Amino acid sequence: MRPVIPYVTAALLFGLGVYGVLRRRNAVLVLMAVELMLNAVNLILVTADTAVRAVLPHSGQVFALFVIVLAAAEIGVGLAIVLQLYRLRASVAVDEVPLTEPAESPRTGGAPEPAAVSAAGRDTEVGR
Amino acid sequence: MTGADVLLLALGAVAVGAGVLVVTTKHLVRAGLYLVVCLGALAGDYLVLGAELVAWVQVLIYVGAVVVLLLFAVMLTRAPIGASDDLDRPGWPAALIGGGAGLGLTVLLVDAYRWSTVELTGAGAGTAERLGEQIFRSWVLPFEVLSVLLLSALVGAVVLSRPDIGRPGPAPDGVPSQDVDSGGRR
Numbered sequence: 001m002r003p004v005i006p007y008v009t010a011a012l013l014f015g016l017g018v019y020g021v022l023r024r025r026n027a028v029l030v031l032m033a034v035e036l037m038l039n040a041v042n043l044i045l046v047t048a049d050t051a052v053r054a055v056l057p058h059s060g061q062v063f064a065l066f067v068i069v070l071a072a073a074e075i076g077v078g079l080a081i082v083l084q085l086y087r088l089r090a091s092v093a094v095d096e097v098p099l100t101e102p103a104e105s106p107r108t109g110g111a112p113e114p115a116a117v118s119a120a121g122r123d124t125e126v127g128r
Numbered sequence: 129m130t131g132a133d134v135l136l137l138a139l140g141a142v143a144v145g146a147g148v149l150v151v152t153t154k155h156l157v158r159a160g161l162y163l164v165v166c167l168g169a170l171a172g173d174y175l176v177l178g179a180e181l182v183a184w185v186q187v188l189i190y191v192g193a194v195v196v197l198l199l200f201a202v203m204l205t206r207a208p209i210g211a212s213d214d215l216d217r218p219g220w221p222a223a224l225i226g227g228g229a230g231l232g233l234t235v236l237l238v239d240a241y242r243w244s245t246v247e248l249t250g251a252g253a254g255t256a257e258r259l260g261e262q263i264f265r266s267w268v269l270p271f272e273v274l275s276v277l278l279l280s281a282l283v284g285a286v287v288l289s290r291p292d293i294g295r296p297g298p299a300p301d302g303v304p305s306q307d308v309d310s311g312g313r314r
Binding site for chain 2: 004005006007008009010013014015017018019023025028029031032035039042043046047050056058059065066068069070071074076079081082083084087093095
C-alpha cells in the first residue's frame, strides 16, 4: 500500500474544503465545506495509523473517532445557529451578517421585530 | 501497484470528484447528495486501510445523521428547488487560498512519503474489539471529556433553537417569555 495516495486525496479534499468555505455564501453550504475539511483530517489520521508505527496501537483510528464525534457536535450547534439566523433575517447569506451590534437600538434580541433590526443592521454594516 | 493501491486511487478519485461538485454545484440539494458520495468513498478508503470500525461509524454518523441534518437545514431555510445563482461570492481569493492550501499540503506529504510502501496489517486491525481496548485503556479521559462536550452541544443547540429561552421581552408569538438568566426583570 502506498500511503501517498490517501495522503494526497486528503490534501486535495482539505483544499476543496477551504475553497468552499471561502467561496460559498449560503451558510448550509459553508457547513458542508467544513465537513469536507474534517473528513480530510480523518483520512490523514487513519492513513497515518497504518503508515506509522506508534507506541500506542491504533491511536490514529481512535483520534478519527473523536473527530467524528466533534463533527457531529459542531454540525448540531452550527445548524441551530443557521436556523436562528434564518428566523431572524429570512436569509442565510453569510456575507450579509452584520459584524457589529446596531449601536443606537437597545438589545431587543431581534426576534420581535426582524425588519427593524435588519434595517438597523444594514446601516452599521461593515465590509460592503 | 497492488490491488489496495488501485482501490485507494479509485475511491480517492471518486471522493475528490464528488468534493469538487459539492463546492461548485449550483443546486443546494445536489450539494448534499454529492456530499453523501464523497463521504461514502471515504468510508471505502477506511475499509481498505483496515479501519473497519471507523468506516462503519462514518457511514452511520456522517452519511446517516450529518447529511440528513444538512438536508433538513436546506429544507427549513426554504432553499429554492432549482439552480440558484446567488450561492457564490467572487472566486479568485477563495481559489487562491484553497488551491494554495491543497497544493501546499500535497507537496508536503508527497515530499515526506515519496513512493514508499507500507504493508497493510491485514484484516482485524481496526475492529471494535481492538479499538475499544485502546479507547477504554489509554484514552478514557478524552472519551469522557467528549461525552461532556456532546452534552453541552446538545443543551446549546436546544437553547439556541428555542426562541423563548434567555430572551428578554415577549416571544415572537406573543407569549410572555420565561426569562431564565435575567430572572424576568426586563
